Amino acid sequence: MSPDPLDVFWPAAEVEAAALTIDEMASWPTGVFEALTKVGLLREGRTASRVTCDACGESHVQEVTPVRYRDGTVRFFIRCPEHGRVEVDRSDLLQWSVDFKSIVQFLAAELATEGDVQERVPRRVWQIGRAALAGRSRPVWMGRGLSWPNASTLSGFLPAGKSPVLLVLGGAPRAGVLSLPPDSVVSLGQVLTLSGGEFDLDRRAIEDQLSASRGEGKQKSPVKRASRAAAIDVLESDLPPGVGPLPITDLC
């Protein structure tokens, strides 16, 4: 069985800029790039302004100079101490940006949500509408980068209360970022897969987890907790002192 392309995707999604070059994707298993572009998770973006020279074997990083010709063509060059002016292929400079909309749109369709999808914080927080899950109508949200040092700046844009369900892309949320019961927070990495060119969502795992919070106040048995594979059980609580919110730099 071939590996799930999303296993490669999750670490890329944890980087704030979420843009990749061909160089960075060179180590990916065959077919992963194709699978991620097919579902729209990777989209062609801008060209990189710096690149590693591959003409001399010194692996020095150089500024790229685009040269525009009168017929409209553009070629890219770098300066190599050994080889002088070296042309670089546009495909080597192309950056691929991660487009999270494809996941949001899939979730909206798969969960048959009602209401508009709203990106509350660009590339970080999405409100996906309401869906019938575990016996009640619930607002569905998706959040990204909730484990990052600047996660607390998202607090005012995230859902709160007992009914919402928050699907989390990336690491477990930092302590104090969320005002939700732990069972309402689902790690997307545990329930979303990509195979045969299509996303697949383990809706049952989500509903099982949400149902677990119904018996609020009851003692939860260790066996039951262990069976909830999708739960983010450990909210990050041991922040080093002095770690404060950082500005969100990808708001534009």
Ligand SMILES: [Zn+2]
């Ligand atoms: Zn060189």
